[in-house]
Amino acid sequence: MSSIVxxxxxxxxxxxxxxxxxxxxxDEGFPYGGWQNDYDDEVGTQLVREWESKTEALLLGRVTYEIFAGSWGVWDEDAPGLQGELTRRYNRIPKYVASRTLADADWKNTQFLGPDVPEAVRRLRAQPGGEIRIWGSTQLVRTLAEHDLVDEYRxxxxxxxxxxxxxxxxxxxxxxxxALAESRVLPSGIVLCIYRRNDG
Incomplete structure (x- = not known):
């Protein structure tokens, strides 16, 4: 069984x-794009590197998919550091996309989930594998939460x-x-919290 993270x-x-x-x-005239860039935290970078090494697939809504395809999907795989590592990984793993409007995609290994997203994700989750990663995609996360399909919030x-x-x-x-599985404060004041399903 895979896990939806x-x-x-x-x-x-x-x-x-x-x-x-x-x-x-x-969207909606959001004026604070790039707010994360004011925080330099090597520990956080290392955590993301470790987490992404476990990513077996990406599960994305349309907007996040288009952002990712226009960045990770076209960036140089030989770029130094985390950018190159993630570009190589994301290009090779499957990308599952929830969209009512997109019909085709140029980013390799992209598949569309179809009209019944919860059922498609339920089937993905039931397959053997590791972590299926969701970044952004707030509407998709809400849909999956409504169907009890999220295993972990990181x-x-x-x-x-x-x-x-x-x-x-x-x-x-x-x-x-x-249930809170892990928490810690990083040097920059960022707080890491990992919550896993509580089936008890």
Whole structure:
């Protein structure tokens, strides 16, 4: 059985929008793109490197998929450091995309989930394998939570309040029970929290 792991860079007020780049996601006129870049944390970089080494597939909503395809999908695989490592990995693993509007994709190893996303994800999760990683994709995460299909939330919480932007757990998010598996404070003040399903 595979596990569905939601991974996110998140502010104190739960914003996950456009953490990595100024123009990554300007939806609703979001003015704070690239907010994560003000924090330099080598420990956090090492954690992401370790986590992504376990990623066997990406599961993405349309907007996040297009952001990823326009970056990881075209960047140089021989780039130094984490950028090259993730570019190589993401190019080789399957990408599963939830979209009502996209019909084809140029990024290799991309598959569309079809009209019944929960059922498609249920089938993926039932297959042998490792971690199926979700980045961003807040609407997809909510849909999966409504069908009890999220196994783990892996959050890096930044000591920052933005007051606006897409939130991972927006108003009306379904009730979900998880157990805290790990927490620690990184040198920059970022707090790592890992929550796993609580089936007890």
């Amino acid at each position: 939601v991974q996110a860079f998140m502010t104190l007020d739960g914003v996950v929008q456009s953490a990595g780049g100024r123009d990554e996601d300007r 959050l890096l919480i930044y000591p920052l309040v933005l007051g606006t932007g897409k939130r991972l757990f927006a108003e009306g998010f379904p009730i979900s029970r998880f």
